[in-house]
Amino acid sequence: MGDTSAPAGQGRGTPGQLPEPYLTELAAGVHAFVQPDGGWCLNNAGFVTDGDATLVVDTAATERRARLLRRRIAESGAPTPRTVVNTHHHGDHTYGNGVFTPEATVIGHEACRREVLAAGHQLHAVWPQVEYGDIRITPPTLTYRDELTLYVGGIEVRLIHPGVAHTPGDTLVWLPRQRIVFAGDLVFNGGTPFVFMGSLSGSLRAVERLRSLDAAVVVPGHGPVTGPEVYDGIERYLTFVGRLAQEGRAAGRTPLQTAQAADLGPFAELAESERLVANLHRAYAELDGAAPGAPLDPLVGFGDMTVMNGGVPVACHA
Numbered sequence: 001m002g003d004t005s006a007p008a009g010q011g012r013g014t015p016g017q018l019p020e021p022y023l024t025e026l027a028a029g030v031h032a033f034v035q036p037d038g039g040w041c042l043n044n045a046g047f048v049t050d051g052d053a054t055l056v057v058d059t060a061a062t063e064r065r066a067r068l069l070r071r072r073i074a075e076s077g078a079p080t081p082r083t084v085v086n087t088h089h090h091g092d093h094t095y096g097n098g099v100f101t102p103e104a105t106v107i108g109h110e111a112c113r114r115e116v117l118a119a120g121h122q123l124h125a126v127w128p129q130v131e132y133g134d135i136r137i138t139p140p141t142l143t144y145r146d147e148l149t150l151y152v153g154g155i156e157v158r159l160i161h162p163g164v165a166h167t168p169g170d171t172l173v174w175l176p177r178q179r180i181v182f183a184g185d186l187v188f189n190g191g192t193p194f195v196f197m198g199s200l201s202g203s204l205r206a207v208e209r210l211r212s213l214d215a216a217v218v219v220p221g222h223g224p225v226t227g228p229e230v231y232d233g234i235e236r237y238l239t240f241v242g243r244l245a246q247e248g249r250a251a252g253r254t255p256l257q258t259a260q261a262a263d264l265g266p267f268a269e270l271a272e273s274e275r276l277v278a279n280l281h282r283a284y285a286e287l288d289g290a291a292p293g294a295p296l297d298p299l300v301g302f303g304d305m306t307v308m309n310g311g312v313p314v315a316c317h318a
Contacts (some may be wrong), residue, residue, distance in 0.1 A: 063133025066096025087184025
């Protein structure tokens with residue numbers, strides 16, 4: 001396995017001062033495309049190739065970054081990708097799909113396709129100032145429900161739906177022989193988990209599903225490539241959110257009031273801590289009997305995160 005640590009200076013920064021994405025070789029023919037600093041809109045992608053065929057895992061939030069991913073794939077010697085797999089519907093993972101089509105078929109969970117079409121230019125609505133480029137909403141045209149196995153030459157790639165977790169349409173991309181999993185946004189390494197559009201309880205179940213794979217290498221949706229030890233911190237944080245929600249709801253406090261009064265303790269070190277209030281909105285909804293993934297008002301969720309940020313809107317770093 002290649003070096004999985006971020007190159008020197010590739011920590012979290014501010015928009016306009018961030019290092020360029022970099023490739024990390026995880027195994028023969030398997031690379032992660034890591035985008036520092038891993039904050040809002042700066043997701044990881046990757047690709048799998050046997051020299052004759054190439055599969056891409058996720059794209060990027062802007063046309064420029066998606067074209068950079070395509071160029072890095074070509075520079076590695078891999079052939080033009082014919083398959084793109086989306087780990088979920090959020091724009092930072094799907095906006096760049098159109099850069100790879102029509103040559104590539106886009107694959108995702110059936111709920112991923114539904115949510116891509118429903119969300120449209122979702123990132124434009126939240127962060128209109130970003131230069132996204134020419135973004136053509138390009139949903140999966142091949143979908144699955146529970147599991148789907150693909151082969152990139154002789155490399156087995158399993159797509160696994162863990163249930164509603166980060167979103168209704170999450171996909172784990174599992175390479176059993178290489179023991180590598182592309183976890184999408186079920187895993188944030190160094191950032192705060194985000195379950196506002198999915199399920200708190202489902203995310204805890206997804207952690208158990210990830211553990212059951214026994215991966216040696218975990219490519220998170222955001223942050224540096226890591227190992228399975230990352231699951232413990234995610235589980236502790238999600239359990240913390242659940243406990244806060246129970247206590248706050250019992251005391252008659254709103255999610256925002258509960259978040260503002262919370263002592264984050266060790267979780268204060270995680271970036272995007274404002275996500276706590278959005279996560280509490282989901283936890284409260286589940287305590288009230290809402291189904292996993294049931295829509296919540298994004299204006300309320302993102303509005304409360306802005307309040308948590310001291311009046312400064314959360315920033316898309318792309």
